[in-house]
Amino acid sequence: MSDTFTARVEQPGGPVHAGSGDLYSYTVNMGAGDQEAPGRSPRSIADDQLRLVRQQFVDPAGMGMARRVLDASSTVILHGAPGSGRTAAACVLLYEVHQSTGIFRELLPGEEEGVLTDPGLVGVGDRLLLNLAEADVSQWAQTRRDLSALRKAVQEQQAHLVVVMPHDGALESRLQPYRADIARPPAMEVFRRHLRLHRIPYEEYGLPAPALDEFLAEEPSMEEIAHFADRVRRARAAFPVRDGFATWCEQSRDARTQWRKEVSELVATRCTAAQRALQFATAMLHGAHADVIHRGAALLLSTLNTPRDETPLLEGKDLAERLKEIGAAAGPDSRVRFDRLDYDAAVRAHFWDHMPDLRHLFSTWTVQSAELDDPHIRQDLRKRLVSRLADQYLRTGRGNDLAFLAEEWSAAPTSRARLEAAVDALACGLSDPRYGRSLRMLVYYWCRDKHLTGSLAHVLLRVCTDVIAPAHPDQAVTRLHHLARRERGATPALDALCRLAVTSARLRRRILDRLTCHSTAPTVDARLFLRICDPEALTDPAGAPRPLIDEKGVQDCVVAGWAEALARLPQPHWQPYAERWLHTACTADNHRDRMLGLLVDAAGRNGSTLAALYSVARAAEPTAPGGRASGAATTERLIQKISAAQGLRPPAPPTPPAPPRGTTR
Incomplete structure (x- = not known):
């Protein structure tokens, strides 16, 4: 591919993972006098993420055999049913063979990393994941043909390789010695492992819970079990005294199945602009201080050019009464929450799905809210706010639009909060298994050819180092190289490239x-x-x-x-x-x-x-x-x-x- 040099860079300026999806959800010059310290290396980010997967992991049947095969031959081919935690098992296996040399990375045949027969693909001590769980017949056949050459390079470099094969894929007799079959781990044990990690005492969760039994009887995936356990944790945090374990499980079950219909009915009955603005702001800023919710609702009305209510302030309803109308309240800590678990997610989905003409204004409101100057708005709240918006894009099949949203938010003039929001939005898309590949390609073309105005170069640099590099360092190298070629003056992309070379x-x-x-x-x-x-x-x-x-x-x-x-x-x-x-x-x-x-x-x-x-x-x-x-x-x-x-x-x-x-x- 040819390079374009006419473009100019201006102003360079506890997740849950239990078996499916991408594991991977630095800093540069942001302008004169506004610099950040270097961030963690991609290797440390990857190691931390693998460590978290290991903490959440329950060994499935067959895991011992997988360890023995990997130890004996440096390669293991994992086979298991969808939802059994195959990807998590592969990551745990590679985490357990951690060495002082080499890095963890995921091989991506068919993208940019060349063919699997290239001996230069493997470094000394590397830990390689080749996830082909969703591969089609032709891709899996080609991989089997190339696997001998890849295995030879792995052994020569004292590296380790874990292959996740398709559930219905064939495997020749010559490759059978490297196969290990894993089965679903005990669902209740997986559920309780997550509760222990959430620091919930056994005396609380070791009680009967019909809603939990009903859920586990459906044979949910490991990821669904993790989400169910997280909802139980949040139900316990919201209602620790009056309710018990059985009720928390009921709330977790209902959050999966019932709230969307009830939200639709509530929004229909709360039809004034002020009420709906408060609903949306509470859902997007859920758990924020009441002052932030109040300002967020007022900002939405202003963004939508809604005529101001002329009722004298002392005659109108106070915030507590208005929150009660929408099923929310401020707790003793003045933080506002709906009174039912995950009701906020149902409200967000309803507004996004049933008011499509307002979607871009909702996005504008999100970044403006992140920029609000308020002592109660901190970085963790800003990240949650952007993540909740990104979830709507991803949920409705518009994940690639997050890149253009990041471009819009990074356009000059910008602020630190707006710039961080741009990075977070694009990172959410890159971390999604459905859109990661297409967004990585878009980032490539932008790094190589796009006229990088405003602080878009900063956004691209951040996602290359924080999101792409931990699992796909070769792709990060390519993109950082193109950015470094275009730098004038400050060299943050070249600095990042040098730090990546050290790993x-x-x-x-x-x-x-x-x-x-x-x-x-x-x-x-x-x-x-x-x-x-x-x-x-x-x-x-x-x-x-x-x-x-x-x-x-x-x-x-x-x-x-x-x-x-x-x-x-x-x-x-x-x-x-x-x-x-x-x-x-x-x-x-x-x-x-x-x-x-x-x-x-x-x-x-x-x-x-x-x-x-x-x-x-x-x-x-x-x-x-x-x-x-x-x-x-x-x-x-x-x-x-x-x-x-x-x-x-x-x-x-x-x-x-x-x-x-x-x-x-």
């Missing part, structure tokens, strides 16, 4: 290859190369059998990259990087000759370039590790290699003076 030698190798051997913008990529080509990282094996600099392919990239940098960039730009390269050579005794040789090979037979390298080496001697003598020795070795490259004999060492007559040496 995996395989990723650094991949980035170097993109910047050199497959570059379509050599001058721009030469600048990026100097940052990525960190000599210490190249000479440190970091747990691998050998360092990157010993690989022929990496050596070719280093020579090609330095050749472009020396030829295309002014000396003041590349000199600090050359000094760092020479200083590393001073201490890397086993790699000094190779490092100096690669630098000389990059200069070729260009006399002026070789002379410039020599002058840089002389200038770097005083600050060399080990002092001037160490730097001088490296310079001496460099001049010998320069002489050899020019076909000159290295100068003979000086003849020592003759000893005085009558003495012995």
